[in-house]
Amino acid sequence: MGADRHDVVRSGSASPVPVERSVPVRGVDWFTVLLFVASSIIIFVSFFEYERYQIALGPRGSMLSLWDRILLAWLVLAKSFFYLLPVLVVCGALILFRRPRAADGVLLASWILIVDFMASDLICVGFAGHHLSAYMPHIEDMILHPDQKIWQWAGEGLIKEALTILAIVAVSGIVWFCVVKWTVRLLVPGNQWLFRRDALTVFTLAFPLVTLGVLPALQFFHDRSALDRCGTTLPVTAGLQQLIDRFAGPVPTYAATTALVPVLKLGQTGTELVETLTGRGAIRKRGLVRLTTQDRVESDEGLSTVIDAEALRNALLPGGLRSLGLGCPRTSSPRDAGIAVQSTATPVRPGSQAVIDDPLAETIGAAFAELNIQSVLQSSVDPQPVDPSVVVKKPDPPNVILIIFESFRPSAVSPELMKELDAWSMKGLRLDRHFSGSNCSHLGLFSLFFGRAPLGYHNALNRKLRPQLLDSLRRSGYHITFLTSGETKGFRRVDEFFNEDTCHAVVSDGRFSLKGMDDWPKSDLWKLERTKGIVSGSAGRPQFVFYYLVSSHYRYAFPPEFEVFKEVPSFWQFVDPRGQRQNLMSRYANACLFLEQAVVKLLRSIDLGRNIVIVTGDHGESMGEDGVFTHATRMSESQLRVPFFMLGAGIEPRRISTATVHTDVVPTLLHALAGEHVPIRDCQGRDLMADPAPADQVLLVPANGPDWDGFMIVRGDKRLAFRTKPVAGSAPSVEFAGFVDEAGLFDFRTAPAALAQQGTPAGR
Secondary structure, eight states, X not given: OOTTOOOEEOOTTSOOEEOSSOOOHHHHHHHHHHHHHHHHHHHHIIIIIHHHHHHHTGGGXXXXXHHHHHHXXXXXXXXXXXXXXXXXXXXXXXXXXXXXXXXXXXXXXXXXXXXXXXXXXXXXHHHHSSOGGGGHHHHHHHHHOGGGTTHHHHOTTHHHHHHHHHHHHHHHHHHHHHHHHHHHHHHTTTOGGGGSHHHHHHHHHHHHHHXXXXXXXXXXXXXXXXXXXXXXXXXXXXXXXXHHHHHHOXXXXXXXGOOOOOOOOTTOOHHHHHHHHHTHHHHHHHSOOEEOSOOOOSSSOOOOOOOOHHHHHHHHSTTOOOOOOOOOOOOSOGGGGTOOOOOOSOOOOTTOOOOOOOHHHHHHHHHHHHTTHHHHHHHHHSOOOOOTTOOOOSSXXXXXXXXXXXXXXXXXXXXXXXXXXXXXXTTSEEEEXXXXXXXXXXXXXXXXXXXXXXXXXXXXXXXXXXXXXXXXXXXXXXXXXXXXXXXXXXXXXXXXXXXXXXXXXXXXXXXXXXXXXXXXXXXXXXXXXXXXXXXXXXXXXXXEEEEEEOTTSTTOOOOGGGOOSOOOOOGGGGTOHHHHXXXXXXXXXXXXXXHHHHHHHHHHHSOTTSEEEEEEESSOOEXXXXXXXXXXXXXXXXXXXXXXXXXXXXXXXXXXXXXXXXXXXXXXXXXXXXXXXXOOTTOOSOOTTTOSSOOSEEEEOOXXXXXXXXXXXXXTTEEXXXXXXXXXXXXXXXXXXXXXXXXXXXXXXXXXXXXXXXXXXXXX
């Protein structure tokens, strides 16, 4: 195709007549490329991406100001242009060298792959909280270990859905490219100015200007925590994310006002000691300050340097320490927790602690003391064996039936959904604000059976520790049966503490082969129906039977007759996340109704005077209220909270509305069996039957992505998040990451207005 051909107008059989002004073919081709890229990305952002990004922000998404909405749309648009800029360079080179057909092919193929990647990645993040790259190890596991049936937990039909998305993107891209070429052909006769060099230069420069111009504009984004969540949702590399963070400016955080003193080294000058106390590197890195549980100098030699109060205060937080005015009662001293909080400039001497008069520091110190965080951290590094002295000495103890629902939402046991179970729960001990130890299965089950926070999950399993609950019941003469519909073999090491060594019997299949989620209801029902035979045929030996029911796991399985809430199947659910959410909620509700009928049938078939029944979940489940679906991704109420009730022999009706956690179950159940409090060494839970008013705070260890390793303290209506980092030979260091809201979003807006006005220099 010639570079300088003229468009022509044909009239009858006359020879071609050239138009008044010539239009360079390369200009037409290049304008076609620019128009296609710009229009297709605007459509993609408008009809697919923007709403999903708003949903990913959780409740904040619907509360953004108009200006923040504009900046959010601009950022999402710029992200797409950024990925396509290299494609534009290649296409421009091909057009320049008179290869327009090759340019069209490269453009279409690249556009389909890039847009499909962005769409699939956004669906993954919006649905499960992780980017596509996080699922590569699971895909590898599924390929290498097909016998472990890992694909069941990923949900069936995902490959089909992935291919459907690719097909939609490919077809729509090709169709739209044809529409753009036809439109450009119509524009040529009367709009030659569009294809001239000056105009094309302006259009071309618009792409990098739109892409890079958003960076300085982000300085004016008001809701900094929403921008932080949006940044983690973007399919960008760590380097690009840091660039966005740098231009967006510092997040107003008060993490730097709470620094627990690291180990002091001898021979330090005053300046070096200030550096040690402040952990400046951490401040510059993420706006965080290091905390540790070590507070003593490792020698009797004195320190010759006295720290200047003002210098230390300025080093800890440039601009001075500021009170946050949280108004927390000082019920416990940080000194009681075995930790040192920021210094008030008194001379630092060997073995001494210095405490600052700061409400936030006092809040953390009190929480650390009451929850014995120092012991929890040490136990995570050096977990001790279970307590072999814990046995139930009461003659003829009742049987225990523990029913664990997969992905059990906190609102499921209610008059609105599982109303029969809700009525049964009122007959025993009901925990209205109960948390799993985590938001994922293996850590939640660990908390439930070990009575310990799962910070030391892998260390405990490496030492082959047995679950305290199973060990104690076995020593008490109980016969233990584990029945599961979900494959636990090879799953996050769960089979290392649920096996033939810790249980007398493990039943993981039935009278059929589990071929997929359609078999989950049959498997769950068949296993529950075995209960009466187990507890009645025990020949005088008490039974502990626990079930792992999986019909309530994504994608939520149920028999056809339980389709009470109808789905609305639609092709448009791929571009309608709210409709998809409604369908998933309907499926989940149907699965819960099916399981409720089976469990209620079991409750009616046994003598509750001779049995104790516990119903709870391994973790909660998100349905979009925190910006994602399913679990194991957010430090949110919907993923961390679960229903819990215990009824039967010796259990008086009682409701507890303060925060409780799975680690409390072991001592509480053993009290119910023994009729008195049973001391348990190294147990981190509370005996709720012995405590008339349990404190309203718990320790949780959520799984929050591949780069998160830490814990969260729920203290009344506040949620304090901490990161942990391993320290060789000692308990891990701890960083206060900030407050978290109900949706699991770091809540920087809770800082007082005065602090927000003065600003803090802590960077991201």
